[in-house]
Every structure is written in C-alpha cells, then in structure tokens.
Amino acid sequence: MGRRIILLGLSVLLLAAGCGDEPGVGMEVPVEGTISGPSTPTPYALEVPAYLPAPIVDPENPVSVEGVELGRHIFYDAEILSTDGTMSCASCHRQELAFTDGLDRSLGVRRLAGSRSAMSLVNLAFNPNGFNWDGSAPKLWEQAIHPVEDMLELDNDWEEVLRKLRADADYPARFRAAFGIDNTAEISRELTIKALAQFERTIISADSKYDRVVYHNTDFFTEQEQLGADSLFFVENLPPGALHPGCGHCHNAPSFGDNKFHNNGLDDVASLDDFIDKGLGGVNGNRFDNGKFRTPTLRNIALTAPYMHDGRFETLEEVLDHYASGGHDVENEDPNITGFTLTEREKEALLAFLHTLTDESLLTDARFAAPH
Ligand code: HEC
Ligand code: HEC
Known part of the structure; x- marks a missing residue:
C-alpha cells in the first residue's frame, strides 16, 4: 500500500514535469541525470585523397566516429533545432544540392538585413581563413551558434535546444559516447556545435x-x-x-x-x-x-x-x-x-x-x- 502511494506521488511529479507549458516551469526534472553506456570516442580517420591538401586539424575539437554520428543527427533534427519543428541545418544545406538550398537568399529565419545565399558545405576541413562569405566565423564549430539562434523564435534560445537534448531518449547516450560526459547537465552549447562541426568536416567532395x-x-x-x-x-x-x-x-x-x-x-x-x-x-x-x-x-x-x-x-x-x-x-x-x-x-x-x-x-x- 505504502509503495503504491509513493509510485503515485512520483507519477504526479513526472506528469507535472511533462506538462510545464510556460517556459521555465517543470524544466528542472528531466534536465539532469546520470548517463550510462560507452564513453570512449573512437578517432575518425578522415578519408582524404593524397592530392588534396591536408585537412586542418582543430586540437580543440578532435573528430570521432561517435561525434560525427551525433553531429549528423543534430544537423538533420528539426525537432531539436527549431522552435516549431520545421527547420534544421539541412533545410538550407540540402545534400542533393551539394548542401545549398537553391535560393538566392535563405528564407525562414530571422536574418538581418543584407541576407546571403546558403553556402555549400563541402571540403570545409581545408579552409584556414574563416567561415561564411565574409570570414566572420574563425572556427568551424563556432559558426553554428548563429544558425541555431536564427532557427529559434524570439522567446527561445540555446537553453531551449539544450533542454530538449537533455530530455531526449537518445541524445544523452550519444553525447556520452562522443565526449565521455557522465551527466546530462554537461550537454552544452559548445559540445553541440562541436559535434556539428565534426560531421561537417567529414563532408569531402573529390569524386568529380x-x-x-x-x-x-x-x-x-x-x-x-x-x-x-x-x-x-x-x-x-x-x-x-x-x-x-x-x-x-x-x-x-x-x-x-x-x-x-x-x-x-x-x-x-x-x-x-x-x-x-x-x-x-x-x-x-x-x-x-x-x-x-x-x-x-x-x-x-x-x-x-x-x-x-x-x-x-x-x-x-x-x-x-x-x-x-x-x-x-x-x-x-x-x-x-x-x-x-x-x-x-x-x-x-x-x-x-x-x-x-x-x-x-x-x-x-x-x-x-x-x-x-
Ligand atoms: C579575383 C579572383 C577571382 C577570379 C579571377 C574569378 N573568381 Fe569567381 N569568385 C571569386 C570570389 C571572391 C567569389 C565570391 C564573390 C561574392 O559572392 O561576392 C566568386 C564567386 C564565383 C561564383 C559563385 C559561386 C557560388 O557559390 O555562388 C562562380 C560560379 C564563379 N566565381 C566562377 C568564376 C569563373 C567561371 C571565373 C572565370 C571566368 C571566375 N570565377 C574568376 C573570385 C574570383
Ligand atoms: C535559413 C537557412 C540556413 C540554415 C537553417 C542554416 N544555414 Fe548555414 N548558411 C546559411 C547562409 C545564408 C550562410 C552564409 C552566411 C554568411 O555568409 O553570413 C551559411 C553558411 C554556413 C557555413 C559556412 C560555410 C563556409 O564555407 O564558410 C556553415 C559551416 C554552415 N552554414 C553550417 C550550418 C549549420 C551547422 C546549420 C545548422 C545548425 C546551418 N548552417 C543552418 C543558411 C543557413
């Protein structure tokens, strides 16, 4: 009898956590938790033909098999990345168009005046001179901060993305496998964009x-x-x-x-x-x-x-x-x-x-x- 009451109490708590409509309400419960599963990333061997330049190695973000796989999931995940679940990186960087969007200027986000055309994402691992048309992002992994913010509406931000990642059934184990973290609280903006960059670095085009x-x-x-x-x-x-x-x-x-x-x-x-x-x-x-x-x-x-x-x-x-x-x-x-x-x-x-x-x-x- 006593046990049932405790269980009942717990499910009420969980329900309350799941039903938090207002931002900030009920977010704490799923946010932190120990993650289990493998935690040793496997180094990724980038396949680069000998005639291409050596890929630039970023000591701050070594590429692993698990990191690339995590990055690929996030890249394509509209639920995680955008407030209304309609837009992911792949909306503007479509594989069948060599990771561009076919538009003169990208649509659907809060872009500043003077917006630009989506760039192809091939062979980014060889660029030493800053990303974006104007070189405004010195590091590939930092580049992803802005598109994610753009995909969110005004009352949301990176915290919203992190909340969703931490509460997900699948992502915490992927983060642990890629970055060796122990707790969902360690899922951060930095690790998210680093995973995206790891995936992007593997997109090598050399078969023309x-x-x-x-x-x-x-x-x-x-x-x-x-x-x-x-x-x-x-x-x-x-x-x-x-x-x-x-x-x-x-x-x-x-x-x-x-x-x-x-x-x-x-x-x-x-x-x-x-x-x-x-x-x-x-x-x-x-x-x-x-x-x-x-x-x-x-x-x-x-x-x-x-x-x-x-x-x-x-x-x-x-x-x-x-x-x-x-x-x-x-x-x-x-x-x-x-x-x-x-x-x-x-x-x-x-x-x-x-x-x-x-x-x-x-x-x-x-x-x-x-x-x-
Ligand atoms: C002086 C260096 C230079 C030369 C020479 C040059 N380009 Fe470019 N090209 C650029 C730059 C810089 C851009 C980006 C300009 C921009 O978007 O403002 C560009 C952009 C382009 C683009 C658009 C790429 C895209 O992804 O939208 C094409 C296509 C292109 N060039 C083809 C050519 C061809 C063909 C020639 C020879 C007739 C040529 N370029 C000569 C520097 C050059
Ligand atoms: C709404 C369309 C749109 C979405 C969504 C989008 N991008 Fe882009 N992307 C662009 C545009 C436009 C540029 C050029 C930006 C500039 O020069 O200011 C760009 C540039 C880039 C570049 C620079 C490439 C280079 O050669 O310098 C990278 C990397 C990139 N995007 C990755 C991403 C990632 C990762 C995501 C998802 C988190 C994403 N993009 C989401 C439109 C988009």
Missing part, C-alpha cells in the same frame, strides 16, 4: 569527373571540356590586360577556391563606403576590404545556383557574362578581373568544363544523409 581524369587517370575529357580547361579556365589572366578568363587564378585546383578574400567586381559603387554588404570589411573594419568575399569552391557549381553571396546570378551563363564584362573599376577590385571576350564555342567549352566539377556520389552518399 575532373578528379577521375586528372588525378586517377580513369576517365577522359571531351575535346570541349579540354578546351575549357587548358585554353580558358586555367589560363592566367596576367599581366593585367591579357584578357583571359583566368578563373583558376582564384578558383585554383584541387580545391577550386582559394578561400581568400577578393572583390570580384560585382558592385558598381562610387566609393568603398557604398557596398550594401561590406563583406570582409564589415568584419575587420578595414575600408579597403569592403566588398571582398571569400572565394567559394566551384566544386559542384552546376548544382548550387543561384550564384554569389547574394544569389544575384541565376545561371552560370550570367556568371560568365559578369566576368567577361570586367567589373566596374572599383579601386579594390582584384587585378585579375579584367574582362575578356569569348566566342560562343569558347563559352560552351568553359561551361562544359565547369560541369566536370560535379561530384554525383556526394549527392547520395549515405554517410552525409539524414539518419534513419
């Missing part, structure tokens, strides 16, 4: 036709693709005035993006103070860096339209027309943006070459897909 032809010798370029590579894409546009496309100067192989910051001539501004989006200059306060953005990779470029930080160009043809026009002679424009003329045949060859950078296997690779 370009890779097969140039590095594996298992395929051949068509004559058109070869023309696009040898006579157009990789022909250096120096000295200034040489009028070659010279794309490879900044979009250099094997990464096809130098990760450095340039003004590639998009905006016609009267003064360096007039850029709508200041890019790097908005981050470091250096006026001469206004309008400079990080050169993104052109790997999978045929899949990631629309193009540029604000998605202003819908097609690769429009991109070529932009570069051919030579920009606007703004004083910090890169000297390699000089303009050029292409015949129709050359334009098609350059486009054909750009299509050889598509990595089809990335789009269906189960390691990067939503967990079941």
